[in-house]
Amino acid sequence: MIYKIVLGELMENCYIITEDNKSCVIIDAGEEYEKIDAFLHEKNLSPKAILLTHGHFDHCASCKKFQEKGVKIYIHQADADKLYTNGNLSYIVQKSFDSFTADVLLQEGEIEVNNIVFKVLHTPGHSKGSVVYIYKNNVFCGDLLFENGYGRTDFYDGNFSELISSIKKIKPYLNSNYTILYGH
Ligand SMILES: [Zn+2]
Numbered sequence: 001m002i003y004k005i006v007l008g009e010l011m012e013n014c015y016i017i018t019e020d021n022k023s024c025v026i027i028d029a030g031e032e033y034e035k036i037d038a039f040l041h042e043k044n045l046s047p048k049a050i051l052l053t054h055g056h057f058d059h060c061a062s063c064k065k066f067q068e069k070g071v072k073i074y075i076h077q078a079d080a081d082k083l084y085t086n087g088n089l090s091y092i093v094q095k096s097f098d099s100f101t102a103d104v105l106l107q108e109g110e111i112e113v114n115n116i117v118f119k120v121l122h123t124p125g126h127s128k129g130s131v132v133y134i135y136k137n138n139v140f141c142g143d144l145l146f147e148n149g150y151g152r153t154d155f156y157d158g159n160f161s162e163l164i165s166s167i168k169k170i171k172p173y174l175n176s177n178y179t180i181l182y183g184h
Pocket residue numbers: 054056126143
């Protein structure tokens with residue numbers, strides 16, 4: 001089962017995956033910690049890990065509070081420093097940000113989290129350490145793609161040609177056999 005809740009003014013999509021209806025893995029946890037926490041309580045789900053598609057604040061602002069409760073945070077190594085620097089871009093909207101350090105630094109490959117298998121594809125362009133997670137036939141693409149376009153590449157470590165290569169990389173998944181789950 002995959003749930004989606006929408007967080008913050010930027011309307012970031014937070015996805016909650018559970019296979020046993022008891023524990024769950026979260027993909028991106030942006031602003032509004034209380035909203036996520038209330039949802040998890042309502043569904044009786046215990047969060048075990050948060051997989052970040054990248055390190056911008058609108059995708060990870062709630063992580064520190066979850067980490068303090070023992071939830072493990074995963075991010076690609078190339079975006080890891082955003083979690084404790086200006087790289088998360090919270091300063092642009094003049095919001096405070098709870099800095100933290102990730103528990104697990106990812107590279108491209110396959111990972112098993114709470115007995116759930118994910119394929120991790122490194123897809124830079126929107127940021128250096130952006131990744132796409134593939135779970136069964138679901139593609140969590142973060143800010144690489146939007147329903148009507150693609151992510152911004154004008155932030156400090158964005159790169160348009162890398163973004164195009166990354167879109168080509170996930171092309172095998174851009175068909176009716178897969179569901180794309182966007183970051184916004
Ligand atoms: Zn972003």
